[in-house]
Amino acid sequence: MTTVNMLEAKTRLSQLVSAVEDGTESEIVIARDGKPAARLVPIVKEKEPRRLGLLEGQFPEMSLEDFNALDEDVAKLFSVEAE
Structure with a gap:
């Protein structure tokens, strides 16, 4: 943090603003x-x-049944058994 007096701020205002x-x-x-x-x-x-x-x-519509049908594929990716 720099401190300047009022006179210096008046003469160097554009430089001070540029620095900030x-x-x-x-x-x-x-x-x-x-x-x-x-x-x-x-x-x-x-x-x-x-x-x-x-x-x-951008993506095709998907029903809840279509979405849930992917559970087994996703579980295989993470090596977990689907419920």
């Missing part, structure tokens, strides 16, 4: 008369919400 943006500094404290007054931190980008149903229509 690229991760060189995690935060910069701006002081007035030697006392912390503000904190310069990067804005955390929010994740885009995940879209559901992207693979809709």
Whole structure:
């Protein structure tokens, strides 16, 4: 964490913002008369919400009976007996 005084922050603002943006500094404290007054931190980008149903229509429809018929095959893959 770097601390700079107000005058230095005014003259080097673009450099300070760049340092926070690229991760060189995690935060910069701006002081007035030697006392912390503000904190310069990067804005955390929010994740885009995940879209559901992207693979809709990509796989054939399957009934419950068809799905359950695969139990023995899956059990063989894991070397377990199906119930």
